[in-house]
Structures are given as C-alpha cells and as structure tokens.
Amino acid sequence: MAAHRPRLVNLEVLPVPSGDAVPEVLPALRRMLDGDGPALLPVPAADDREIRRLTGALHPGEPVDDGIGLVVATSGTTGTPKGAQLTAAALRASGDATHERLGGPGSWLLALPAHHIAGLQVLLRGLLAGTGPVVIDVADGFDPGRLPAAVAAMPAGRRYTSLVPTQLIKALDDPAAVAALAGLDAILLGGAATPAPVLRRARDAGITVVRTYGMSETCGGCVYDGVPLAGTTVRVDAQSRVWLGGATLARGYRGLPDHPAFAEPGWFRTDDAGELTDGVLRILGRLDEAVTTGGLTVVPQVVEAVLLEHPAVRECAVIGLPDPRLGQRVAVVVVPEAGASPTLDELRTWTSASLDVTAAPRALYVVPALPLRGPGKVDRRALVARFS
Incomplete structure (x- = not known):
C-alpha cells in the first residue's frame, strides 16, 4: 500500500483573474479536487482592496484543518467576511449531484466572477466533467451581447451556465441573447430570488431555467427548484427557519469554531425563512431582513x-x-x-x-x-x- 502523502497545512491565496485568463487557475483547482494541493483562498486578482479585506480576515499563510480544499469568503451582511471551509469531497459531491439532476455532465459557460462560490462551481463542474470553460469577461459588468458568440463556442453535447437574476433580466431584452440561452440545456439561476414575471418570460422564450438555493456554506446551490439535490437534507423548524445538511456542508468557518450557525453537528442554520411541503422547499425571505x-x-x-x-x-x-x-x-x-x-x-x-x-x-x-x-x-x- 502506498504511503499517505501529507498535505500542506497552510492556507494559500489563489488570485483569480477575469476574462480569458480565468483558465490559468484550473491546474490549482484540479490539484485541490484530487487532494494533492494546499487549501486555497480565492481572491479577485485585479482588486487590491478586496484582496486586503479578504486576506486580513481569513489569514492565508496560517494553518488550516486537514482535508479543507477551499476557504470561500461569504458575501455576508455584516461587512466582515467569514470563510466557509469546503472539503474536496463536498465540492465533488456538489458537482456530481448537479450533473445527476441536470441530465449528465456537460460543458459550462462562465459568466460570473470566478472567485465567488457560484463562479468557482462552474469551473469545478467543468473539471469533473472533463471540459474546459468558455468565459465571458464580466470585470466591467455583464454584457448580454456577448452571449451568442460564447454559446456558439461551447463544444457539442450538454451545455450549461449559471446566472444571477439581474443578468437574466438584461439578457431577456436582447433577442440574440435569448436565442443563445434557449440553446443551452439548463441555466442555473441563483444568488437572489427570481421575480415570477422574469421566470415566465424566460420559459415562454424556451429557456430552461433551474432555480437554485444555497450558499457558500453548502458549496453553492444545493436545492434545485425547491427539491434538495442527492445527498442534501433540509428541515424547517417551528420558527420557519431553514436548516441545511448533507454531503455538501462546509466544515464550519475559518477561525470561528464556535459559530452558532454550525453549532448543531451536521447542520447549517440559515437566516432564511421557508416552508417545506411534500419535500419541496419554498423560501419566504430572510429572517434578519x-x-x-x-x-x-x-x-x-x-x-x-x-x-x-x-x-x-x-x-x-x-x-x-x-x-x-x-x-x-x-x-x-x-x-x-x-x-x-x-x-x-x-x-x-x-x-x-x-x-x-x-x-x-x-x-x-x-x-x-x-x-x-x-x-x-x-x-x-x-x-x-x-x-x-
């Protein structure tokens, strides 16, 4: 039996560029998924202020628990970022469950910042599927006019992307962008609630939209169209608070071992109110808003x-x-x-x-x-x- 190779025990910064340079991070992400590299802290390569904010809060260069693959900063509401500690096993479980739900592995179009969990997952799912990403540069904002060429550049087979609602709203006003999106097998739509009229417009145009719910603490979306992915568990307590658990759950926050959101083993306490009816989750809103x-x-x-x-x-x-x-x-x-x-x-x-x-x-x-x-x-x- 081969000897176990010890992993590096310090957290390392991963500067994530935008545009055509994004694939430069793929080798490091591949090593992380394979358990052969250090734990990584993704930061936006061109934003010195954000780099200082994230590194100041999350302390790269200092030890990290064994098994952690990524420490992903939460966008949060307090102004102080927390670092969700994600294992390679959790990230793999998330990617595999996504492909299972969508109908099989495929190629991915990246139209989100790649240092956030949603953008990172586009890259990681592509690695798990053995395909490289097609990238739309969003450093200066999302331009739906770039969608037709980007979708046309995707290889044959199943094709996917992830968007946030504001991007879809913009795209629906561009007929060529609508036609391009309609050619994809699925669009994961998350990050915020999607207005019902937007969903109707998209579906009437032949666009396959899958609404996702999740957060950095669950490797991104873990509930699709109200139904948990394979390996994900959901419950709603007497106060209507949503709790999430299962294979994609983070191993707590970096440097905050006693944080109350992870106080119950195996569960993450969200700040969202919801209803669970016949196994289908409906999010009502944030309790703290x-x-x-x-x-x-x-x-x-x-x-x-x-x-x-x-x-x-x-x-x-x-x-x-x-x-x-x-x-x-x-x-x-x-x-x-x-x-x-x-x-x-x-x-x-x-x-x-x-x-x-x-x-x-x-x-x-x-x-x-x-x-x-x-x-x-x-x-x-x-x-x-x-x-x-």
Whole structure:
C-alpha cells in the first residue's frame, strides 16, 4: 500500500483573474479536487482592496484543518467576511449531484466572477466533467451581447451556465441573447430570488431555467427548484427557519469554531425563512431582513413578489426605514420598466389587493439600478443608509 502523502497545512491565496485568463487557475483547482494541493483562498486578482479585506480576515499563510480544499469568503451582511471551509469531497459531491439532476455532465459557460462560490462551481463542474470553460469577461459588468458568440463556442453535447437574476433580466431584452440561452440545456439561476414575471418570460422564450438555493456554506446551490439535490437534507423548524445538511456542508468557518450557525453537528442554520411541503422547499425571505412596522412583521421578499407583478416595475427592493410612530415604515426602491412612472398610490393599491395593508409601501424611491453585493444580491443596507 502506498504511503499517505501529507498535505500542506497552510492556507494559500489563489488570485483569480477575469476574462480569458480565468483558465490559468484550473491546474490549482484540479490539484485541490484530487487532494494533492494546499487549501486555497480565492481572491479577485485585479482588486487590491478586496484582496486586503479578504486576506486580513481569513489569514492565508496560517494553518488550516486537514482535508479543507477551499476557504470561500461569504458575501455576508455584516461587512466582515467569514470563510466557509469546503472539503474536496463536498465540492465533488456538489458537482456530481448537479450533473445527476441536470441530465449528465456537460460543458459550462462562465459568466460570473470566478472567485465567488457560484463562479468557482462552474469551473469545478467543468473539471469533473472533463471540459474546459468558455468565459465571458464580466470585470466591467455583464454584457448580454456577448452571449451568442460564447454559446456558439461551447463544444457539442450538454451545455450549461449559471446566472444571477439581474443578468437574466438584461439578457431577456436582447433577442440574440435569448436565442443563445434557449440553446443551452439548463441555466442555473441563483444568488437572489427570481421575480415570477422574469421566470415566465424566460420559459415562454424556451429557456430552461433551474432555480437554485444555497450558499457558500453548502458549496453553492444545493436545492434545485425547491427539491434538495442527492445527498442534501433540509428541515424547517417551528420558527420557519431553514436548516441545511448533507454531503455538501462546509466544515464550519475559518477561525470561528464556535459559530452558532454550525453549532448543531451536521447542520447549517440559515437566516432564511421557508416552508417545506411534500419535500419541496419554498423560501419566504430572510429572517434578519424582516421589517417591524407598528408592531407587525413584514417580510420584504413577500412584498417584492407582489410588486414585481406590477407592469411598471422592472426590479424592486423593499426595506424598512426609521419612523418615529411605527418604528419602521415599509419603503420600496423601484427600477421602473422603460417609459413607466409608477406612483406610490398605485403601488400601495396594488400591494393591498394581495396582502394586508400593513405590507403596502409608505414611501417610494425610483432609481436606475439597485446596488448589489456579491453576485446578484441586493445591498439592502446601502439602500437603508441612502434613504434613511
């Protein structure tokens, strides 16, 4: 029997470039998957400020637990990144379960930053399938006009990509991009809730969209269209909090062995509220983003789902702003459809037709775009700071 080769025990920085240079990281990722390399901390190669932020918090060069393959920074809501410690076995389980659910291994189009978990998983799934990625450079933003050429460059066989909802919204306004996406076998859509009208438009155009739910702590998406992947376990407790477990679970946070999110062995405590019906999970919203107004609780994502059905609303975010009488008042920040000018009265009436009047917004702000943090998540803290 061959002697066991000890792994390196220090965490090493992996600078991840953008565009055509992305494949340069594939050999290091392959060694990591095979258990032959050090644990890696992916950072954006061209962003010195972010490198300093991540390395300052996650301490590369210092020891890491044996078996850890990647330490992936969470986008988080506190401003201080945490490092989800992912094993090579968990990453392999995630990739294999994804290919099983989608109908088999295939080639992958990368249209996300490759240092975040969703982009990293595009690269890792391609390695597991034995295919190299086709890359769209998103360093200066996502341009749907690049999709037709990128999809055409993908090899024959099954073809996939991962997008966030804001990217799909942009692509749906470009007929050539729509045709390109319709030629793919599946598009994994995650990072944030997807408006129902966007899903309908995509599916009516022949695009195969698979909604994903998960986070860095679960190697990315682990629930597809509400159904857990093979090896993933889900439960919802009496407070409607979602818990995730199974083969893709991280081994805690780097340097935070007693973090309460991993306090129960084998489970990750999310900050999401959900419903589990006949094995199908429905996410209601984040528990830590709920708005308390006049002593009642309003879940922003529930209100957003209603408002996004309004014909004048393209994108929106519901937030709670300080109010001397109510504690918080419900406000909505809207990106309108082209040429539309929604009014507060219209949106209050629209919301009240489906939800209790408490959920109807009391303030409206119109913006050209919503601020984002991480890949595709609305930065609600920035909106609260801007409009308080």
